[in-house]
Amino acid sequence: MLWLPAFVVGLVQLSIANPLASKRWNDPAVKHAWVETPRGWEFHSAPPPDHLFDMRIGLKQNKLEELISSLYEVSDPAHERYGQHLSKEEVDALVAPHPDSLETVESWLQYHGINPADARFRSTASEWVTIRVSVAQAERMLDTKYGVYYHAGSDSYVVRTMEYSLPRELHSHVDVVTPTTYFGTMRSMRSTSFLKPQTVTGAEDSFALEISPLAVPASCGTTVTPACVRAMYNTTSYVPRATGTNKLGITGYLEEFANDADLQTFFKDFLPADVGTTFTHVQVNGGLNTQSDPGVEANLDIQYSLAIAVPTPATFYSTGGSPPFVADSNTPTNTNEPYLDWLDFILNQTTIPQTISTSYGDDEQTVPEDYAVSVCNLFAQLGARGTTVTFSSGDDGVGGGNCLTNDGTNKVIFQPAFPASCPFVTAVGGTTKVNPEVAVDFSGGGFSRYFAQPSYQTAAVSPFLTGLGTKFAGLYNATGRAYPDVAAAAEGFQVVISGRTESVAGTSCSSPTFAGVIALLNDFLISEGKAPLGFLNPLIYTIPSGFNDIVSGSNPGCGQAGFTAGVGWDPVTGLGTPDFLSLQALVA
Structure with a gap:
């Protein structure tokens, strides 16, 4: 995995005490927001602040355009690469985040007291990272408020939010964070x-x-x-x-x-x-x-x-x-x-x-x-x-x-x-x-x-x-x-x-x-x-x-x-x- 070496993590921890580091992460901008509660769902209650859930962070893939280009080439019968499908390792190399994205996201996690080494899951290319957080932690990280929402048609309860934000610096490094504003579940779909x-x-x-x-x-x-x-x-x-x-x-x-x-x-x-x-x-x-x-x-x-x-x-x-x-x-x-x-x-x-x-x-x-x-x-x-x-x-x-x-x-x-x-x-x-x-x-x-x-x-x-x-x-x-x-x-x-x-x-x-x-x-x-x-x-x-x-x-x-x-x-x-x-x- 392309996670930061210990000495860099140490520098990040030291930077938390630096006012500039605090300013770096206290500049939120909305990533996605709903103007109304998605139809079929209704607010039920506030979740306990210490309720834990798994947060997934999807990092931007450094060579995504190259992946899509390769996909079309190996799938186009008129192209010389037709049928030359990529291996898992070749795909992983194309979807891996840029090292700067990894460093930036890790610094943000460290600022919020989360050790990246404790991630519950990392895709082999490190473009998806799963961490366990409490509702209170997630609300601070995403500048939002979570709620428990109910879907009568499927008798489903989920913990979601009407909008979430990320520090402006993260917008160029992170594609999506879940669970946030996607209310769909397999039960309600x-x-x-x-x-x-x-x-x-x-x-x-x-x-x-x-x-x-x-x-x-x-x-x-x-x-x-x-x-x-x-x-x-x-x-x-x-x-x-x-x-x-x-x-x-x-x-x-x-x-x-x-x-x-x-x-x-x-x-x-x-x-x-x-x-x-x-x-x-x-x-x-x-x-x-x-x-x-x-x-x-x-x-x-x-x-x-x-x-x-x-x-x-x-x-x-x-x-x-x-x-x-x-x-x-x-x-x-x-x-x-x-x-x-x-x-x-x-x-x-x-x-x-x-x-x-x-x-x-x-x-x-x-x-x-x-x-x-x-x-x-x-x-x-x-x-x-x-x-x-x-x-x-x-x-x-x-x-x-x-x-x-x-x-x-x-x-x-x-x-x-x-x-x-x-x-x-x-x-x-x-x-x-x-x-x-x-x-x-x-x-x-x-x-x-x-x-x-x-x-x-x-x-x-x-x-x-x-x-x-x-x-x-x-x-x-x-x-x-x-x-x-x-x-x-x-x-x-x-x-x-x-x-x-x-x-x-x-x-x-x-x-x-x-x-x-x-x-x-x-x-x-x-x-x-x-x-x-x-x-x-x-x-x-x-x-x-x-x-x-x-x-x-x-x-x-x-x-x-x-x-x-x-x-x-x-x-x-x-x-x-x-x-x-x-x-x-x-x-x-």
Whole structure:
């Protein structure tokens, strides 16, 4: 670690007695502030001053621009570096903070009586540092007041603040501090799946039969089985060959985990030849795996990613982070920050799955921009290392609820979703029906207000914007990152939950299904001695012929009709749904 040697720390301690040092740290400037309490949350009480929590400090990465440049080069099929993904050590070297940033942050910590050597966690590049502090300490350090806030919709309590400040000198060295103004938790965020009224009491024998891609039955438009998605996306005939190297990852939160017995029942009913195939459980930050109460989301994700990719080895990451707030200074509660715990873990692994799917998201405007950018850049690290990261695009069309802005103006605008709006992930929208597929009406899609439109999608998005003209003017950001990138089926998925087959819908169906197709493409490439696909977007926007274009349907929301699917890319289904054999030929 690039932490200061003892003699420098000693100098810092001596400087605390110096009035100039005191002035250095007593010049606060606001880093982020809300004008109103985020919707759905309400102030509950003041936390005890001695309540302890883990504070994360994200330092500015010295060579971040070089990392992003390398990411695009190794992901661009027209570039000479295509497929030459970076090692963990190479990524760490690019994201490490400048020594001046380390020294400045350490001096600030020392001023507040915190020994940097006592940090509870440091990323291997030292760009993320976690320290344990009391509420009183955090309030002094960040010139703020913390409160306990309650979210009735999820029965969640968190310790957060309406604004926080840092000394002006730190603004050029620190990207973000958490937990501060990001109120979202995995419990309050939306899992992008939901049960449908239809209940299937037992699987029919025909469900286990393979279906010809040339004759997908109409029943697959309402009752989706593994045979359906294999036929719809043309994977039926492919047999994985690189299972010793190729891996698939599924992330889970909210104390959800995938159930082993349910997977075997799923295989017995739908894929009898694969009975006995298992997956690896990994618990992160107190994640659970009791096997006693399986989650809809978790079972859906593991069952349908494997329905496509079996026998590709799969890992389910059960990540903790949603305990209730307990006012106990001796029992610190988790900071409850979505994604960061899992990202801390996975980026510190030497080897990681080549394909990873996640099915959670929230309105972009509820995520402080500094936090969103920092998390998005962590996904860029995964891409640079050769991993494809897919996210569900959301289940609220162009926006759910009243779609009012939270900046005090209370305007109605379309609400993009994060992390789907991050330009370094592949966002997956939803479809329904067959022969042809059409956009499902809840498919999340639109344009980011935080992230600019990346060059890899400009040529595809421009025709849509031209055709849209002035329609919805002022309701969306035409220069923002456009999503989704692709789509897959999202309704009528037959999922085994506690031994019972239920019908599930949502773009949570779409992301793991699409990830399964990508896992097969990675299997093919690795078996041919080639690099895996990694960050997918620069490639797929150059080969739209590998997708089934979805030309009908829309995604209403915010009291508006929403965008309409049409020829070419659209913000409902992206480039369309995958055709595995076509994509296989294109990437060969």
